[in-house]
Structures are given as structure tokens and as C-alpha cells.
Amino acid sequence: MANYIGSSLKRKEDRRFITGKGTYTDDIVLPNMTYAYIVRSPHAHARIKAIHADKALAHPGVVAVFTGKDLQDDGVNPLPTGWQITDSMIEPPHPVVAVDRVRYVGNPVAVVIANSRAAAKDAAELVEVDYEILPAVVDATRAIEKGAPTVHDEAPDNISFTWELGDKAATDDALSKAAHITRLEIVNQRLIPNAMEPRSAIGDYHPARDELTLYTSSQNPHLIRLLMCAFVLGIPEHKVRVVSPDVGGGFGSKIFHYPEEVIVSWASRKLGRPVKWTAERSESFLTDAHGRDHYTVAEMGIDKDGTILALRVNTIANLGAYLSTFAGGIPTWLYGTLLAGQYKYPHIYVQTKGVFTHTTPVDAYRGAGRPEATFVVERLMDTAARELGMDPAELRRKNFIPADAFPYETPVVLTYDSGNYEASLEKAMQIIDYQKWRDEQAKARNQGRLIGIGLSCYIEACGIAPSKVAGAIGVRAGLYEGASIRVHPTGQVTVYTGSHSHGQGHETTFAQIVADGLGVSPENVEVVHGDTAQIPFGMGTYGSRSLAVGGSAIWRAVEKIREKAKKIAAHKLEASEDDIVFEDGKWVVKGTDRALTLGEIALTAYVPHDYPEGLEPGLEENSFYDPANFTFPFGTHIAVVEIDPDTGKVQILRYVAVDDVGNVINPMIVDGQVHGGLAQGIGQALWEGAVYDENGQLLTGSMMDYAIPKADDLPHFEVDRTVTPCPHNPLGVKGAGETGTIASTVCIVNAVVDAVSHLGIKDIPMPLTPERVWRAIHGK
Amino acid sequence: MGHTIKVTVNGVTHEATVEPRMLLVQFLREVLMLTGTHIGCDTSQCGACTVLVDGVATKSCTMFAVQADGREITTIEGLAANGDLHPLQKAFWEEHGLQCGFCTPGVIISSYDFLKRNPNPTEEEIRHALEGNYCRCTGYQNIVKAVKKAAQSM
Ligand code: FES
């Protein structure tokens, strides 16, 4: 029997994608379908005085025009947020469609529904909205100043919450005694996710059956169903089916429950016809939840020999105009808890203020809090090393949590499961030939060339999350995962998973697990995801949790199938259960060649003529897996860059990523995840960044103005691994979806600053565009 | 006020009456139901909509359906001959040149045109040729590998 776990099996899902036969939400056309176009606010802050829809209603092909008041009068509730950060967190209502005030450019104001996309869009132009324009504030540091415009009356100072973690007194004390303090002011700029498939949703209501199907480009259909049914529409969950078919990338932006999902569902119930909405890219820019947007002051206290004593971090996090689904958790629990990095400094204190502004809501974007934390820690490490005249690798090594200290409890509540930080640093340095590049750098400087070497030793918490912990930190959900395995009478297998694949390749990876677990070929394993009517329950895919949590749930179901199969095998082979072992993909009587395959057992289970007394027929098992802890992938990335002093352009000469994601099921897929993450992380370092003008207009509102990395912007990545299995889940896996993004942003910034530090430059704010780098070099 | 056009798509000639403002990509997706060609942007940047027009890679969101009158279009659905995958399709599969698959049809069609013009490209040339196709998932590395591999087997 082949060992599929650990092999780079080609992806089962690819045939449909390479032949143009994928089914994304916008590809679905239903009989009698209507099309919604959403009228959005052109102002960042305004009062809606009146909406005149008569002309739009009279436009040929228009079926209906709805305003926020129509939804409100019909009992549609505001969108909920799913993470309560402090007891006193201010949660102003987030209406699906604005009722009296708009709070960001792109805020839905009215919905036009017509028989064609074109008619809906034409008619939307005819909707007249009288606005009274109000002053806006876009920058979170400005929003908390006295006299700043207020986003919500409920939060006069624009602060939703002030959250803190760690021992402040001990940290302050350690810092006051430290021989050296390294201090940085960091702007982690706002990013716009830009999954290539624009969001799309179709509501399809059948009045006679009182059933609603929502097709939506979501990373977690069950959660959308729960939020929409229980909180927003108040309709029975068993009458609603949510399908997330092929989804063209998510990166976090498709986790959240968005207004458009409610709009098409509600409108379809009103009209008795299917209603489709698909974002145009400019709408994606304005309305997909953005990421990052922190302003941080961080101080690290270090004693004379380079031992780090304490870290104090103050962050102002821009939440945008409303609290998106997981908004509060990202700059707090998913950020502050990671500030220990790979290091054993004993004292950490972090405070985050979550601030409302007149901008698009901000929520999880690939890495979600962890890239921001890694940025703080690793920028400080490089800066401190320079200030102390130490090699940056040496300073890190000196402060690493040693390999024999696991499980390791950090001062910010996490218990790291396993790690070997020295090993990944060593390996990365070897691959890149670190010392050679330091020599090269010195030589280059003499010739007036600018070469820099950047390190990033990161830690990540994934596999979110043990439900008990989730509850304790204010997540209004459990974060287990569900799975179900159905073995058919002929021995083929269908796996139902609550995880959702939007590029990650679950149909292959999960099939590999089940193939090994049950002794079948992956071709005979079908993985079903993204449909609440087929899958018992699920929490979806984000935070690199699919394999660690979803895969573990599948493995639990495999074990249950094996248990039952063993009973059947014992009966059929006339052996005692204790003598049956699962070996080479078969149930074997120990020490004999008497064995049964899954197919033979399945047939017996469904045709139970000769069957164990008291055992139920059939071969199907459900499982829910609630993780025991987070998982903690880690690694070291090293980049070498060269800067053209005349243009400020950064060229990446080498990029080495050594990641440890625990056991690897499909190395090809893991490498691919790392590549993609690197591209996004490097994108933030060098090119990407949302820019608003002071009135709240998004200046980077299209692909012409927002620089998404292209093929010839990026280098060839050298990707390698160390393997430290996760000790607390059955597969020993940690999660690989975000490592690249978490590590690479700061790695590149460190490299660029390293290249110019001898010119007296301590820092350059992201994105490190040629202009910014050039200005830094030339002091302009 | 429709215009009647005659377009050959993947070897089949279609006659249809379309609004003058209908884009070629909308015609392919909404009239012919060839949904393998995707729409990823509204500013002609992303390349998800790339098809061959008379053999030349073209962003089908930059062209009106009426401009396709009398021309031959090949979409991703037309690339596999009699069910045999094109070497590019095979190479993308083998080299893991796709993740979510949304950009993939456009990337494959662009590469098809490129390899016709440059059958033996370097990595740098491939990266340059794919400038008009955004992929947010793969970091491009395996796309480049796939195009190289396809070049060798074509
Ligand atoms: S849809 Fe044509 S280039 Fe983006």
C-alpha cells in the first residue's frame, strides 16, 4: 500500500480549473434570476436626508429598489460582530444598508434589482440620494485626538476598546533598569486583500418550500448561515442552505459576514426570485474588509550582554467604520499574544486601542495580527543588534527559547507546543551562505553599492482554537471542526469537511489522509466541502486551521471507521478483535495472511447477512475535533537585497525560507502555500498600501493605483523546511497557510534597512517604494 | 437596438444579437455560458479574461462583442483537443501552477500565445510575458515552472 501522506500527489481538483470548468459563484445562473446593483455612498461621512428612487423604479427592467429603511422596517437586524474584546467594548450597530448615516465610501445606501445586470446598474445611476456631508476622519491616531469627528455617537472618542495584556508594572520596571532601550515607531500600513475572484452572492428562495439557498464566495459557509439566520434575519437555520462553491482565493477577506449576503437573501425572499450580486473590482477595493493598519510604539529593554529583558508595545489599531466579524480579535488576541516571538524575555506588556474611523472596516488578512506582531519583534531585533554592534543572528540566538524548554509558557498567555528555533536559523544561514553575504556586503559598500541582509525568525499561532480558550478570550463561537466519512458499499469513500478550500487543495490533502487511514487509493476518496446541506457542521478555513483542526477531525472519523471495521473483520475472519491489526491498508489477523480490505468490510456492513451480533449496519462516522492547544509553526527567513542608489529600487537577490510546519502531508502544496504567502508579504514590504485622502476617498481604489505583485516583480524563492511535529494533534501538523506572509514583510524591510544603515538610516516606512528608498538615501 | 454578430468560438460559429456595449467577456460568459473566462477587474489589469482572438492573446474585457464579429475566438474550454489536455494544461497540473484556479484560464491562454512567439524562453522572459496576468495565490513561482515545462514538451 502506497504511503500517500508525505507525497506530492498532483491535485485532484485541478482538472476542472485547467479546463475552465470550475464553478465560482458568478458562474451560476438560475432560472428567472434577477441582478442586484448596490448604490454606495460616495462620501466617507454624511447624513442621508432623502432617497428618491422613482426614476430608478421606472427604468425598464427594474424589479425593485430597496433602501436601508425597507430592510429595517422588515425586521432585518444589524450585522453582528463575533469577537468581544473587553466587557466594555463599544459595538455600535452595523446596519446592512445604511439608514440615516453613511460612515465610509462604499457604505451601501440602496439596492436596485433588475432583470439584467446592465439594467440594474443603469437604474442605480438614477437613484438620487440627498446627503448632508459631514467631516470625516481616516487616520486612527487623529481619530482619538480631541475634537476629531465622531464616527458613532455610542463612542464619542472613537475608541471601541482599550485592551491590554501582560504585567505592566514588571515590564516598566525592567525597562527602567535596562542598560539599553531600542525604540521604534512603526506604521503597519493598511492593505487591500484583492482575492482574484471578486465577492459574489446569490439568494434563491423557494416560497412553496419556504427554503432559502445562499450561494456565496465564503471561506466558512456554516458560520455565515449561523450569523445570518440567528442574528440578522431571524429565520430558521434548517430552512437555509449555504453553498460556497469554488472560491477564487480568500486570504481572510471572505471569512466575514457581509451585507451583500443578507441583501440577496432578504430580497430573494421578498421577490420570490433568485437575486445575484457580484462585486466589480472597484467595489472589492471599497468593501472587502481591509487588513493591518496599526500605529505602534515599541520599546525593548536589553542588558549589556545582549540579553533582552522586556518588551513594551502600544498600538493604535484602525478598525474602520464598523466592527467586522472578527475585527476586534485581530489587533489584540492574535497580535499581543505573539509578541514573545521566538524569545525568552520574561516581561511583556501590550496595549491596543481599537479605533473607529470613516474607512472600510478592517479585519483579518492573511496572517491577521501575527504579521504585525512579527514585524514589531523582528524589526526591534535587527535594530537592537545594530545599536549594540552585534550580529543580528547572534542576538537572536542568544535570546532564543531553547529546544529543550518546550512546552514553553510565554508571558503573554500562550504555551508553545514544540520548536527548535536554533535549527531553522542554522539551516537558513547555511542555505544562503550567510557569512559570504556579510563579506559581499562589506565589499559592495566600498564600491558604493548597497547590499543588505535581512533576517526574520518568526512564530505563528494557528490551528485556532481550543473552544474553551476561544470562549475565555471573547470569541462568540467554538472553534472546533466537523468531519464525516461515508464509506459506500463498494468501498469508495466520501469525506465531508467543515473546512473550506479556496485554493489550498483540501480535496487532495484530505484524500491523502483518508487514503492512508483506510487503505484505499486517493482516487476513491471524494472530499466534499462548502455546502451546509451535505456537511454536518463546520467552522471553515482561516488562521491556517484546516489541516490541524479539520484534518484532525477527519482523522478522528477515520479512527472510528477503523474501530467498527475491526469488529466486522474479526467476525468475518473468525478471530478475536484483539488479534486484528490495520496493516498495509488491510485489516489483518496478526501473524497470518488472512485479511480484509475496506471494500470487503464495507460490503459486509451494508449487506449484513453474516454480521456481528448487536452491531449497527452501515459504515459512516461523524466527528468533531476540538484542538487541545494552538499549533506553533516557526522558522527563519533570510533575504538579500540590492538597492540601486540612483533610483531607490530594491532588487531581491536571494530569498530563503526555512519553515517548520510540523509534519507535511503534501510537500508540493505546502511549498505553494509558502510561495503565495511570500508574494503577499513582500507585496506589503515593497509596494502595497491603501491610501485615503483626508476626506476619506480611497485613492488606491483600483489595480491601477494599488500595486499587486506581478510575476516579474518577484524573485525565485528558495523554500526548505525543518520538521518538528505538533505533539497534540493526531497528524502532528501545524499549518502552513500564513507562514510566508508572517515572516517575509519584516524580512525584506530588515534587509533594505541593513543595506542603507551605514548611511545613518534607521528605518524607512512601508511600502519601501523606490521613491521612499531614494528619498531616505538622499535625505530628501 | 441589438447588433447581429457571427463569432466562431472554439470552432463553433454562433450568431447572436447583442447590445453594442456588451463586452466580449460578457458575451462569452453570459450568452455562450463559457464561464471558464473570468472577470477579475474593471480596469483591464488582471488578465483573468484573456482569450485568443484570431490566435492573439487578448483581454476580452477590453473588447466589445460587436468587435468580435467575424473573428475566431479560443477560450480555455477550447484548448484541450478531443479531451486531451494541452501541454500547458498538463504542465500547470504537474507543476502546481494554480491554487484557487481563478487566474488560471487567463494565465494559460497568455502563456499559449507567448510560447508561440517564444518557444524557448528564459525564466526572466516568462515573468515579463506574464506581467498582464495577476495571480494572488501562487507567488508565480510554479506558474513560471509550468510554462517552462510546457515549452519543453511543445
Ligand atoms: S477582467 Fe479583463 S483584465 Fe481584468
Ligand code: FES
Ligand atoms: S491561482 Fe488563485 S489567483 Fe492564481
